[in-house]
Amino acid sequence: MRPTDRLGTLIQALRCLPGVGPKTAQRMAFHLLLRDREGAAALAGALQGAIQHIGHCLECRTLTEGELCEACADPKRDSSQLCVVENPAETFAIEQSTGYKGRFFVLNGRLSPLDGIGPDELGLDLLEAKLKSGTVQELILATNTTIEGEATAHYIGEMARHFRVRATRIAYGVPFGGELEYVDGTTLAHAFNGRQNL
Amino acid sequence: MRPTDRLGTLIQALRCLPGVGPKTAQRMAFHLLLRDREGAAALAGALQGAIQHIGHCLECRTLTEGELCEACADPKRDSSQLCVVENPAETFAIEQSTGYKGRFFVLNGRLSPLDGIGPDELGLDLLEAKLKSGTVQELILATNTTIEGEATAHYIGEMARHFRVRATRIAYGVPFGGELEYVDGTTLAHAFNGRQNL
Numbered sequence: 117m118r119p120t121d122r123l124g125t126l127i128q129a130l131r132c133l134p135g136v137g138p139k140t141a142q143r144m145a146f147h148l149l150l151r152d153r154e155g156a157a158a159l160a161g162a163l164q165g166a167i168q169h170i171g172h173c174l175e176c177r178t179l180t181e182g183e184l185c186e187a188c189a190d191p192k193r194d195s196s197q198l199c200v201v202e203n204p205a206e207t208f209a210i211e212q213s214t215g216y217k218g219r220f221f222v223l224n225g226r227l228s229p230l231d232g233i234g235p236d237e238l239g240l241d242l243l244e245a246k247l248k249s250g251t252v253q254e255l256i257l258a259t260n261t262t263i264e265g266e267a268t269a270h271y272i273g274e275m276a277r278h279f280r281v282r283a284t285r286i287a288y289g290v291p292f293g294g295e296l297e298y299v300d301g302t303t304l305a306h307a308f309n310g311r312q313n314l
Numbered sequence: 315m316r317p318t319d320r321l322g323t324l325i326q327a328l329r330c331l332p333g334v335g336p337k338t339a340q341r342m343a344f345h346l347l348l349r350d351r352e353g354a355a356a357l358a359g360a361l362q363g364a365i366q367h368i369g370h371c372l373e374c375r376t377l378t379e380g381e382l383c384e385a386c387a388d389p390k391r392d393s394s395q396l397c398v399v400e401n402p403a404e405t406f407a408i409e410q411s412t413g414y415k416g417r418f419f420v421l422n423g424r425l426s427p428l429d430g431i432g433p434d435e436l437g438l439d440l441l442e443a444k445l446k447s448g449t450v451q452e453l454i455l456a457t458n459t460t461i462e463g464e465a466t467a468h469y470i471g472e473m474a475r476h477f478r479v480r481a482t483r484i485a486y487g488v489p490f491g492g493e494l495e496y497v498d499g500t501t502l503a504h505a506f507n508g509r510q511n512l
Contacts, residue, residue: 121379122360122363122364122367122368122379123364123368123377125360125363125364126360126361126363126364128360129353129356129357129359129360129361130331130357130360132346132350132353132354132356132357133331133342133345133346133357134341134342134345135338135341140333142403143332143333143403144331144332145364146377146401146402146403147331147332148330148331148361148364149364149365149368149377150377150401150402150422150423152330153365155327155330156330156361156364156365157361157362157365158327158330159327159328159330159331159358159361160357160358160359160361160362160365161327161358162320162323162324162326162327162328163324163327163346163354163355163357163358163361164355164358165320165323165324166320166321166323166324166343166346166347166354167347167351167354167355167358169320170320170321170347179321179344179347179348181319181320203344203348204344204348205340205341205344224348225348
């Protein structure tokens, strides 16, 4: 017995999800059809609603349903601080844990020339216009601490210097609760060299 | 910045997939919206097509688009053999690796009283009718070799005995390529006691 056509289509379609290979896709398809048709219908509706109605904020490029996201539409936020992150999820993470009340700018990616992702794909022209306008006093570079995230931060840092805007980078160091013995050498070197007065 | 309503709905809806928790659901939602909207639209369509058109075969209870699945509609198959499996995926696995050309019967589950899954949920009334009809000569019990799969095989084996149909169980033993040193004790005991003449 081979999978029916529509079952095969569903299994194939599930593979667009990140981290889902053929076996997992099959397991998901059977689970939905045998045990959770209601969930499958809800998922189909949620996907369609999201594709149709969720776009990018005109100011910060995060995902939003209106023209502006909640943060950009809020006049009480501090426009003198602008925090640059790679993905929308990171804005939630930073807000939840730091109480940051400035503005965000979401790249929706990182510089990666081999994948064809350059300054245009990351909306750096929009960022440049913001730096030029003179409202931003501090540009906080909170891209990931990967090689590509570093390169992106460096590139944007140079842009900020060109417009005489102060650029800062989030601190490297030993993660909280980390044991020095198990921390990699690069992290330890950064933590040691970045030591601060108590 | 909190997730927009539709983004939250999508993240929640993705959690109906087996093995997908809040973090994975968020990653999937962002991946789809930022990088694969086409895939998301295809998935929504595939889900709806599958829910609407895929039902259960009237003969063997596997998933199918018509009234009968391909195997049950095929007159060339050997109706004297009936192989009982827990899930539709297992019929593909058995056919691909064994060349079995008999019929299948799919339980779509296993006996599990604590989860409210009894004989009715597994379509055992339909199986009983097949055993009663007299066409089945051998009932091959290919449920999983878990505790619940064993209990289900035992229960159905008793049914077969009642109708004087020969019931067989797939063999337990050391998996091909297995090293005895690393095989668990129960499997080794089964393999040893089930030894056969060379």
